[in-house]
Amino acid sequence: MSTSSSKAEEATSKPSVDEVVEAAKQRDPDQPEFFQAVDEVVASVKPLLKERPELVDVLARMLEPERVLHFRVAWQDDDGRTEINRGFRVVMNTACGPGKGGLRFHPSVDLSTLKFLAFEQTFKNALTGLPLGAAKGGSDFNPRGRSDDEVMRFCQAFMSALYTEIGPDTDVPAGDIGVGAREIGFLYGQYKRLTRRADGAMTGKGSNWGGSLVRPEATGYGLVYFARHIVADADESFDGAKCLVSGSGNVALHAAAKLISLGAKVVTLSDSSGVIHEPDGLTEDGLAFITELKTVRRGRIKEYTEEFSESAEYVEGGKPWQFAGDYAFPCATQNELDGDDAAALVDAGVRGVFEGANMPCTAEAIEAIKSGSLMYSPGKASNAGGVGVSGLEMAQNAGHVFWDEEEVDSKLQSIMEDIYTAAKDTADRFDLGGDLQAGANIAGFERVADAMVAQGVW
Numbered sequence: 001m002s003t004s005s006s007k008a009e010e011a012t013s014k015p016s017v018d019e020v021v022e023a024a025k026q027r028d029p030d031q032p033e034f035f036q037a038v039d040e041v042v043a044s045v046k047p048l049l050k051e052r053p054e055l056v057d058v059l060a061r062m063l064e065p066e067r068v069l070h071f072r073v074a075w076q077d078d079d080g081r082t083e084i085n086r087g088f089r090v091v092m093n094t095a096c097g098p099g100k101g102g103l104r105f106h107p108s109v110d111l112s113t114l115k116f117l118a119f120e121q122t123f124k125n126a127l128t129g130l131p132l133g134a135a136k137g138g139s140d141f142n143p144r145g146r147s148d149d150e151v152m153r154f155c156q157a158f159m160s161a162l163y164t165e166i167g168p169d170t171d172v173p174a175g176d177i178g179v180g181a182r183e184i185g186f187l188y189g190q191y192k193r194l195t196r197r198a199d200g201a202m203t204g205k206g207s208n209w210g211g212s213l214v215r216p217e218a219t220g221y222g223l224v225y226f227a228r229h230i231v232a233d234a235d236e237s238f239d240g241a242k243c244l245v246s247g248s249g250n251v252a253l254h255a256a257a258k259l260i261s262l263g264a265k266v267v268t269l270s271d272s273s274g275v276i277h278e279p280d281g282l283t284e285d286g287l288a289f290i291t292e293l294k295t296v297r298r299g300r301i302k303e304y305t306e307e308f309s310e311s312a313e314y315v316e317g318g319k320p321w322q323f324a325g326d327y328a329f330p331c332a333t334q335n336e337l338d339g340d341d342a343a344a345l346v347d348a349g350v351r352g353v354f355e356g357a358n359m360p361c362t363a364e365a366i367e368a369i370k371s372g373s374l375m376y377s378p379g380k381a382s383n384a385g386g387v388g389v390s391g392l393e394m395a396q397n398a399g400h401v402f403w404d405e406e407e408v409d410s411k412l413q414s415i416m417e418d419i420y421t422a423a424k425d426t427a428d429r430f431d432l433g434g435d436l437q438a439g440a441n442i443a444g445f446e447r448v449a450d451a452m453v454a455q456g457v458w
């Protein structure tokens, strides 16, 4: 081969998948959470990229957000002091529809965390089958310990910087960690005050001011609907099963409620301080106590053992994964279940791990879960019910209609079943031994990639 032709070949040869990922890592060496999420997806989609090598270019574009907004949020606390926080919105991919994804208010929020969440959201939203793109945003502001007035002033300042960038056909934020009904109310109120538009540019709104029924419950209920398919395929059921649930926020509380309604014994819940273990399972009254404790009094989970139950124990700094059970539902935060925790679950005879949080299992944990032959569902599939019902909220807002609970819940069940089927069928298509993680990643990736190809290079 002549030197000139090999030069021409070099000039036109495309980078490999690994080179594409390596180049992205070199651009942002300080974003470990983002690249943890990227590595997980890329490992799964390699069989597809082998079949369709032209999609490697598309992957390269997916690794760069479409837009990143970084803004100052200055506000006054109750003592009249000026406080400064950082605000962000990462619009990752609008190939399938407007930006869509939650806002997180937590001291750990930075660009790496938001890019990982927005990247996960890209494939999750595609899996719902709805016309949704993907975004995520938030702030390092911590609502814990702040008065309602402080939270309102913070939310108003945050939205004052963001309102020009969002809209029902542009980007539609919702809640996530630290952003619940109270925060959505303050944020949407400020959006309307500034734009004079009640156009549903946020989801998770109250059901008497433009929100959808079942949106508060949707992520937790959807998780259980999804897991129920996996468990049923193994000829098992949740009736009488001991379930280890982590967290005590929106996702955990509604997953626990649905599990209890199916006859399961929810033996743990937790917060960032520790875990409670109720050996015979939480009663509906016990769960109602914790729901009030967490959403109204904004207290700590240990108060359940101090004020409500004599049979429960509280372990400061503990995690649910130290207890025995049949199934585990990590519903708190990223990387809350590591390799050692997963090994403990395998040793304790746990038979399935179903993710409610985004990326709650580390890579080592997933490896241990799979080599222990446990059932496993990745968050981007099993927690997609929240954004699914957000999509239904957008549809109701656009049509100026309001659906009853039965209608929304039955649509949610269909969405979860369709995602399960897509993940399973895609795993079969690539002969992946029923690996739902790989199946979900490939199915979500392929939908977004096809949409990007159809819309040209930009």
Ligand SMILES: NC(=O)C1=CN([C@@H]2O[C@H](COP(=O)(O)OP(=O)(O)OC[C@H]3O[C@@H](n4cnc5c(N)ncnc54)[C@H](O)[C@@H]3O)[C@@H](O)[C@H]2O)C=CC1
Pocket: 175, 176, 177, 178, 179, 180, 219, 246, 247, 248, 249, 250, 251, 252, 270, 271, 272, 273, 331, 332, 333, 334, 336, 356, 357, 358, 383, 384, 386, 387
């Ligand atoms: N809210 C939603 O609709 C959706 C949420 N998710 C994900 O679910 C997870 C939980 O979110 P939400 O319930 O909405 O938030 P939340 O703010 O209502 O609850 C978060 C819970 O996690 C606990 N937590 C936080 N850090 C912890 C730690 N290091 N160890 C133990 N517990 C910790 C908190 O104490 C709280 O109970 C997050 O990963 C979120 O991204 C995913 C899909 C939708």
Ligand SMILES: O=C(O)CCC(=O)C(=O)O
Pocket: 100, 101, 102, 103, 121, 124, 172, 173, 174, 175, 176, 203, 358, 383, 384, 386, 387, 388, 390
């Ligand atoms: O409903 C939404 O848009 C937010 C859901 C979300 O943030 C998530 O799926 O992680």
